[in-house]
Amino acid sequence: MSAHCQLTGAKPGFGNSISHSHRRTSRRFDPNIQRRRYWLPSEGRTVRLTLSARAVKTIDVIGIEAAVARIRARGGKV
Numbered sequence: 001m002s003a004h005c006q007l008t009g010a011k012p013g014f015g016n017s018i019s020h021s022h023r024r025t026s027r028r029f030d031p032n033i034q035r036r037r038y039w040l041p042s043e044g045r046t047v048r049l050t051l052s053a054r055a056v057k058t059i060d061v062i063g064i065e066a067a068v069a070r071i072r073a074r075g076g077k078v
Contacts, residue, residue: 003030006076007055007067038064047078 003012010031016024032053037046042065049071051059059067068078 002050003033004050005031005033005052005055006049006071006078007051007058009074010052010054040064040068049078 004010012031013029015027015029017027018024034051034053034056035048036051036056037048038059039045040047047064047068055067071078
């Protein structure tokens with residue numbers, strides 16, 4: 001599964017792990033990605049979205065209809 005949020009656009013960040021001896025090795029910081037199903041009343045169907053934990057909370061506030069509108073405005077497919 002891609003570590004990419006459909007609503008917020010959150011992607012992995014990159015950086016270094018630094019050991020006790022201060023050697024640096026490359027690593028990546030993945031967002032907390034979840035697969036969620038939501039009922040979309042306007043279309044009479046469920047949609048499955050790949051969302052970050054922050055985006056799940058955003059949907060709780062703005063609603064699924066507004067969230068799907070934002071995803072489509074960004075050019076995403078739902």
